[in-house]
Amino acid sequence: MRLDSLPLGQSAVVVSVEDRPQVGSTDVIARRLRELGFVPGEPVRLAAWGPIGADPLLIQIGFTRFALRRSEAARVVVSPQAESAA
């Protein structure tokens, strides 16, 4: 499952971040996502989404919240977790 198709409020664990094929260079967005902490095993949660078209997504990762557009979030492969006690 990808991060952009996670239901609202659902927790998950990052499996991987996939590079989008780029012409002649690395995928800067994927690299930045990894630097921001989207690395295998990291718990994430979809905290909210934007008012129009449910875009962008508000992702809680660790102690940080990031607003990601759907296309950015789609690079992150996650595996949903059973709801843990918050």
Add this chain to the structure above:
Amino acid sequence: MNALVERHVALVGNPNCGKTALFNLLTGSRQKVANYAGVTVERKEGRFVAPSGRTVRVLDLPGAYSLQAASLDEAITFDVISGRRADELAPELLVCVVDATNLRLHLRFVLELLALGKPTIVAVNLMDVARRRGIEIDLPRLQQELGVPVVDTVAVKHGGAQALIDLLDRQELPRLPPISVSVDLHQRVRTLLAAAVRMPTQTARIDDALDRWLLHPVAGLLTLAVIMFLIFQAVYAWATPLMDLIDAGTAAIGEWVAARLPEGPLAGLLVDGIIAGTGGVIVFLPQILILFAFILALEESGYLPRAAFLLDRMMSSAGLSGRSFIPLLSSFACAIPGIMATRSIQDPRDRLATILVAPLMTCSARLPVYALLIAAFIPQQTVWGLFNLQGLVLFGLYFAAVLSALLVAWVMKQWRRGSDEHPLMLELPSYRLPHWRDLLIGLWERAVIFLKRVGGIILASTVLLWFLLNFPAAPADATGPAIDYSFAGRIGHAMAVVFAPLGFTWQICIALIPGLAAREVAVASLATVYAVAAVDEEAAAEALGSLISSDWSLATALSLLVWYIYAPMCLSTLATIKRETNSLRQMGFATAYLFGLAYVASLITYQLASRLT
């Protein structure tokens, strides 16, 4: 002697780590803000004297998530740290600032910095917030694991950086243990956190509660609208008494000078030109400061990124980004700080698009022009039993400007279609109460930027206009008004041919020349032109408003109003675009498209209005 050698320190850290607040606490008002040569990244330097008498020079580097730069800001940070900039001495000591409540993200960057092998101190900032949230950080353990000095700081508390200052004051620089770069940084961060940090919950409950409300699809947008409304109300309501005071002060100074100088062109230059012109610009300072007080407070509190989150989809469909919201909002006070604020937009194309439409936002310098024309031509009457017609026209002008900006941005997006995607990836930091010190220092910087503009450009343009209006003098046997013989008169008559289809008189054309320097100058210029052109004293004494309402048609007034929505009549804005894009071509493009739009829109307005009325 040796103890007095100046120490050169750089503050580095992630965005939102409280780095600038710490910088303000360390250096107070002893700061210099400039640009790095050739680029548009702000360079902040300050200094303080440590207890031993040693001067410490502090550089506040732009926030960065990684040394693998993804923006201009991050590239500068990397270049300065690694000594790659020829114009900047590489710092001897790095103070790496981390947010105690966000160590997972920030420690990764610390590890990246340590791998550079430069002397480093880690400052764990916002320790007070961490303690309140029940986060326990074992600083000695962290120091042992990292192998560099670790101190705690509370940037918002007096004396909150004492431990850091003591460390900076030491004779020798901290030595670095060898660090292997090949380790997985995230894995290392997890080990560090497990060893030195105890964490009760993932985030603060108050953030969750506030976000549930402020990011709500309906309640969130509604709150944003209310906040915007309150800001604009405050800008106009609170500024008025201050503006009246400045107006009265300017008039008093003018009279005082006029009474002490012999009548003649010099007195005219001083009183009508320089004093009135400068006063006419300073009068906007209260509005700009009030607007910026709000923007700074919203920024410090962590709300502005939330506003960007709410508006991103809307703005991105027009070819902008949620991040464009802040610069465009600032442009309602003045496009210059607005364009400068685009530095926070990482994507270069989004940034360029924002810069190019920022001059369309109705800045406060347009208000005197709008106010003069609306008061003179739009009757004071109530429409539909509810609205004030003058207010409606003013609203219409603002609305037309925003609509045009969205359209222009959309057209530019179509133009560059096919290019790869623009990232948002925006961090929404924890909510914080803004600190008065940071607000005051921020306001002071804005005030200086604005006043410098008054000093230079306005003064120069006033002198130029005075020269154009008074030379060459009319011959002794002149029959018409003196202005017909001056340079300004000749230029005005020549320009009038081009602007006749827009309904502009030759007096308007003359006023447009100095008005190129700044929009608000046009009002003073019109007054000067009519005063000089008047054949007798009585006509000159009449108020400008009633003068033009008898001299111009309604169509001309409407056409001029529309002209001012678009025309880039502000040299400072154009100069800022040149500086911020580092490109004459972009500045030329902005100038050409804005004048083009202004001409076409005014042409349509005048032709329609003169047929209908």
